[in-house]
Amino acid sequence: MTESVVTEALRAQLGVDGPETVHEVTSTGCRMFARAVGHTDLVFYDRDAARHRGYRDILAPPGYLGTPVYLPRMAGAVRVGKDLDVPYPRVLNGGTTYEYVEPVCAGDVIVSRTRTTEFQERTGSIGPMLIVFRETTYRRQTDGTVVARMYGNTIHY
Amino acid sequence: MAGQVYYEDIQVGDPIPVLRKNCSTLQLVAWAGASGDFYQIHYDVEFARRTGLSNIIVHGALKNAFLGQLLHDWVSPEGRIEKFGCQYRGMDYPDQDIMCSGVITRKYVEGDRHLVELDVWTENPSGQKTSPGTARVSLPSRG
Numbered sequence: 021m022t023e024s025v026v027t028e029a030l031r032a033q034l035g036v037d038g039p040e041t042v043h044e045v046t047s048t049g050c051r052m053f054a055r056a057v058g059h060t061d062l063v064f065y066d067r068d069a070a071r072h073r074g075y076r077d078i079l080a081p082p083g084y085l086g087t088p089v090y091l092p093r094m095a096g097a098v099r100v101g102k103d104l105d106v107p108y109p110r111v112l113n114g115g116t117t118y119e120y121v122e123p124v125c126a127g128d129v130i131v132s133r134t135r136t137t138e139f140q141e142r143t144g145s146i147g148p149m150l151i152v153f154r155e156t157t158y159r160r161q162t163d164g165t166v167v168a169r170m171y172g173n174t175i176h177y
Numbered sequence: 178m179a180g181q182v183y184y185e186d187i188q189v190g191d192p193i194p195v196l197r198k199n200c201s202t203l204q205l206v207a208w209a210g211a212s213g214d215f216y217q218i219h220y221d222v223e224f225a226r227r228t229g230l231s232n233i234i235v236h237g238a239l240k241n242a243f244l245g246q247l248l249h250d251w252v253s254p255e256g257r258i259e260k261f262g263c264q265y266r267g268m269d270y271p272d273q274d275i276m277c278s279g280v281i282t283r284k285y286v287e288g289d290r291h292l293v294e295l296d297v298w299t300e301n302p303s304g305q306k307t308s309p310g311t312a313r314v315s316l317p318s319r320g
């Protein structure tokens with residue numbers, strides 16, 4: 021086993037909530053996402069169809085939790101896994117799981133925060149690697165209700 | 178979409194209807210725009226080759242979203258997806274079939290929710306599970 025790359029500085033980040041990101045769930049965003057996937061259910065496209073099924077508005081398709089608000093002066097989007105100071109040059113997205121607490125619909129504004137929950141060091145066919153596990157919590161901005169959580173991991177090697 | 182599936186109608190071990198997907202490069206560009214993932218390995222062949230890939234590859238998150246479609250179409254209109262996700266284990270390429278499948282692993286009642294857990298995955302033309310995952314859905318009950 022090679023020496024651990026998980027420094028005190030990295031370990032100190034465990035369980036610490038990162039900055040807030042604001043996501044807008046718009047009708048157009050829902051339709052674009054649903055269309056890109058190939059969904060055929062009108063609940064993702066048409067307000068009347070969604071309301072007929074008991075939703076407040078167009079339903080956000082599975083995996084869509086809004087589009088982060090972009091401003092031109094913001095730093096470029098941080099590529100997944102590049103937020104931590106890890107001494108490996110390459111990163112792969114290892115996987116993603118979404119958990120829904122409440123339906124997410126067009127018109128919702130969602131605030132997310134991500135924290136690192138675990139580091140795992142392994143040696144595999146691609147050599148030594150660090151797997152970083154993260155949890156993101158999504159809250160509706162108007163009332164702070166948790167609507168969803170995302171669990172993801174990145175593989176650094 | 179077939180008719181509504183009810184909790185009482187399904188058993189552990191049952192497969193759910195397979196969803197066949199096949200991405201054009203157009204679909205990958207549409208996904209890049211919709212998801213905000215503009216990494217060039219998903220639409221720029223030269224860029225992808227410079228990173229050592231043989232071709233552009235399908236976004237892992239798009240395959241995950243296909244599993245979301247698989248589950249949504251199965252539980253609709255009355256059921257709900259509560260949790261779903263996968264690991265990105267292998268690559269898929271445009272213009273190749275991506276077969277999305279699921280098998281029921283558990284069913285149970287919790288409070289007034291009728292819950293079903295599944296193994297879900299995408300499979301490439303060689304039969305490899307490129308995105309194995311799990312899911313939990315709630316179904317309506319005939320009760």
